[in-house]
Amino acid sequence: MEIIVCLKQVVDPELPARDFAIDPVTRWQVREGRPLVISTYDENALEVGLQLKDRLGGKVTALTLGPAATSGDAIRLALAMGADQAVVVDDPQAPVRLGAAKARLLAAAVRRLGRFDLVLCGCESADWVERVVGPLLAEALQAACVTFVSRIEQVNGTLLVRRLADEGFHLVEVRPPAVLAVTSDESNRPRLPKVKDIMTARRKPVHTWPVEEVASQAGMEGPLEVEVREVTLPERTARCEFLSGDPGEQAAALAQRLRELKLL
Amino acid sequence: MDFALSEEHRLIQTTVREFAAKEIIPIAADLDHHPRFPAELIARAASLGLLGLTVPEEYGGAGLDGLANVIVQEELARASAGVQAIVTVQNSLVCDPILRFGTPEQRRRYLPRLASGEWLGCYCLTEPEAGSDAMALQTRAEWWDGRWLLNGRKLFVTNGLEAQLAIVYARSEPVPGARGISAFLVEKSFPGISVGRVEQKLGIKCSSTVEIVLEDCRVPAENLLGERGEGARVALSTLDGGRIGIAAQAVGIARACLEECVAYARTREQFGQPLKAFQAVQWALADMATRIDAARLLTYRAAWLRDRGERCTAEAAMAKLVASETAMWAAHRGVQLFGGYGYTQDYPVERYFRDAKITEIYEGTSEIQRLVISRHVLGRR
Numbered sequence: 247m248e249i250i251v252c253l254k255q256v257v258d259p260e261l262p263a264r265d266f267a268i269d270p271v272t273r274w275q276v277r278e279g280r281p282l283v284i285s286t287y288d289e290n291a292l293e294v295g296l297q298l299k300d301r302l303g304g305k306v307t308a309l310t311l312g313p314a315a316t317s318g319d320a321i322r323l324a325l326a327m328g329a330d331q332a333v334v335v336d337d338p339q340a341p342v343r344l345g346a347a348k349a350r351l352l353a354a355a356v357r358r359l360g361r362f363d364l365v366l367c368g369c370e371s372a373d374w375v376e377r378v379v380g381p382l383l384a385e386a387l388q389a390a391c392v393t394f395v396s397r398i399e400q401v402n403g404t405l406l407v408r409r410l411a412d413e414g415f416h417l418v419e420v421r422p423p424a425v426l427a428v429t430s431d432e433s434n435r436p437r438l439p440k441v442k443d444i445m446t447a448r449r450k451p452v453h454t455w456p457v458e459e460v461a462s463q464a465g466m467e468g469p470l471e472v473e474v475r476e477v478t479l480p481e482r483t484a485r486c487e488f489l490s491g492d493p494g495e496q497a498a499a500l501a502q503r504l505r506e507l508k509l510l
Numbered sequence: 511m512d513f514a515l516s517e518e519h520r521l522i523q524t525t526v527r528e529f530a531a532k533e534i535i536p537i538a539a540d541l542d543h544h545p546r547f548p549a550e551l552i553a554r555a556a557s558l559g560l561l562g563l564t565v566p567e568e569y570g571g572a573g574l575d576g577l578a579n580v581i582v583q584e585e586l587a588r589a590s591a592g593v594q595a596i597v598t599v600q601n602s603l604v605c606d607p608i609l610r611f612g613t614p615e616q617r618r619r620y621l622p623r624l625a626s627g628e629w630l631g632c633y634c635l636t637e638p639e640a641g642s643d644a645m646a647l648q649t650r651a652e653w654w655d656g657r658w659l660l661n662g663r664k665l666f667v668t669n670g671l672e673a674q675l676a677i678v679y680a681r682s683e684p685v686p687g688a689r690g691i692s693a694f695l696v697e698k699s700f701p702g703i704s705v706g707r708v709e710q711k712l713g714i715k716c717s718s719t720v721e722i723v724l725e726d727c728r729v730p731a732e733n734l735l736g737e738r739g740e741g742a743r744v745a746l747s748t749l750d751g752g753r754i755g756i757a758a759q760a761v762g763i764a765r766a767c768l769e770e771c772v773a774y775a776r777t778r779e780q781f782g783q784p785l786k787a788f789q790a791v792q793w794a795l796a797d798m799a800t801r802i803d804a805a806r807l808l809t810y811r812a813a814w815l816r817d818r819g820e821r822c823t824a825e826a827a828m829a830k831l832v833a834s835e836t837a838m839w840a841a842h843r844g845v846q847l848f849g850g851y852g853y854t855q856d857y858p859v860e861r862y863f864r865d866a867k868i869t870e871i872y873e874g875t876s877e878i879q880r881l882v883i884s885r886h887v888l889g890r891r
Contacts, residue, residue: 442572
């Protein structure tokens with residue numbers, strides 16, 4: 247099975263809030279000096295891809311769109327975890343592109359890679375949370391699409407995909423080629439690479455394609471089509487509310503308040 | 511000069527940090543309060559390749575350099591000095607001398623088992639009457655009927671309870687001092703080797719520390735490690751690497767201490783302000799950070815020298831001396847910063863305090879490190 251996993255590099259979402267900053271000039275999140283990691287759900291997607299390869303054989307290609315200069319760690323991790331090769335679409339502007347443009351570039355890169363059975367990506371990125379790349383990528387590739395995928399099994403030659411739903415899950419039968427947007431699940435917790443595999447990852451092929459070439463194939467020459475005008479930090483306010491009455495009344499009032507806040 | 515870690519080293523660091531955060535830190539306090547050998551955790555460490563870090567791939571190891579080893583050891587020790595002690599003994603005191611002094615057959619027989627975690631190893635040098643004066647050891651090795659017969663007692667053997675293989679130093683020649691010593695690879699299944707007293711310790715409690723008793727222990731001729739009478743060279747070379755591992759352990763303990771202190775100083779309020787607003791606290795944390803960085807750089811340098819095949823006896827001693835005294839000092843300051851809470855088991859600083867002390871003692875006390883360094887300074891290298 248030919249599997250391509252799209253990996254986005256983001257500023258580590260686990261960093262404390264005080265390390266989150268927006269550049270006043272570019273209006274984009276400051277990346278310099280912050281650790282960059284593979285976006286959370288993309289790592290789950292990679293794990294799903296590697297498990298499929300472990301079970302069914304085939305090849306996993308890690309595909310990332312980002313500045314090549316800072317993509318090394320993500321690529322090395324993907325290769326150390328078990329991906330067979332990596333492709334970096336070297337795009338210094340990647341951090342300032344939104345999902346629609348990224349999907350078109352990724353689709354062009356996937357086409358350039360050739361035949362594929364599955365393209366896997368995270369169901370949302372840890373920074374922009376747009377949730378559009380998977381569906382738009384499928385549209386561009388004329389492939390089937392399932393979102394919020396937690397597990398994939400192969401039964402009698404077809405793929406049975408478990409998709410999270412509000413009150414449980416859907417079981418969807420999928421015929422490749424398909425794009426699957428993966429969410430986290432107990433079964434797809436990313437593996438830690440073995441230290442030996444970290445060292446041998448260097449021997450695996452990494453292809454770097456200039457974004458201009460890929461953009462040209464995607465018909466996207468010229469300036470960015472969408473410009474983000476402003477990004478602001480949300481204001482956080484804290485308020486303390488005391489509930490009166492005896493313990494029974496307090497409990498009832500607390501339950502009522504939590505329901506109003508949609509926390510129950 | 512380049513102080514930046516390579517891509518591989520950085521990824522090894524983040525991988526082991528994640529392993530430690532998810533799988534060691536959650537049970538580190540419990541392993542200390544209810545001491546036991548963490549078999550599952552060590553098996554997991556083995557599956558990641560942490561038990562044969564510098565063993566070449568052809569013997570089933572990870573094929574890393576010594577710098578990667580100290581990076582790994584610091585991350586493990588930051589989580590649990592006891593767990594790290596188990597791992598560093600395997601790497602620095604067992605795999606390393608087999609790799610450096612073993613015959614091809616010895617390497618083939620032992621390294622794959624050690625690197626995979628199937629076997630643990632231990633290192634038997636210290637004796638009741640030969641601690642800092644290790645070369646005064648009295649365990650005898652006699653050649654008898656085509657094999658070696660070993661007799662004596664070894665003390666303070668880390669991993670001795672669980673190990674299937676022991677590297678044992680014994681006097682094979684009738685001369686005193688370093689010249690009469692040989693090193694042997696002794697399998698636990700050989701007749702005549704047994705575990706004696708099990709020590710109850712102040713810290714690093716999840717690693718066993720035992721007495722190994724040798725009573726007419728029969729060792730085949732092919733299990734001599736290195737040349738006959740050259741055991742001191744094996745021991746001292748091994749200790750260079752071992753001391754670098756302990757330096758990394760001490761840096762890890764000190765860093766854990768600093769990180770706990772920083773978190774506490776941010777949240778704990780006294781006299782209407784957080785502790786971090788007091789200059790005395792700020793300076794204590796600044797001193798801790800500076801000393802830890804100095805210790806780490808000395809440790810990295812010693813590992814780097816050893817990777818280049820250069821002699822690093824003095825540099826390894828300097829790294830261990832500075833790092834271990836930094837760990838002890840940082841833990842002492844840490845307990846003080848936490849006040850009453852620091853004296854309780856509600857916070858980990860009291861564990862760091864107990865764990866740090868051993869780094870000033872084993873694999874050469876601070877006094878021995880100063881002796882080694884002074885010989886270097888005075889020209890008796």
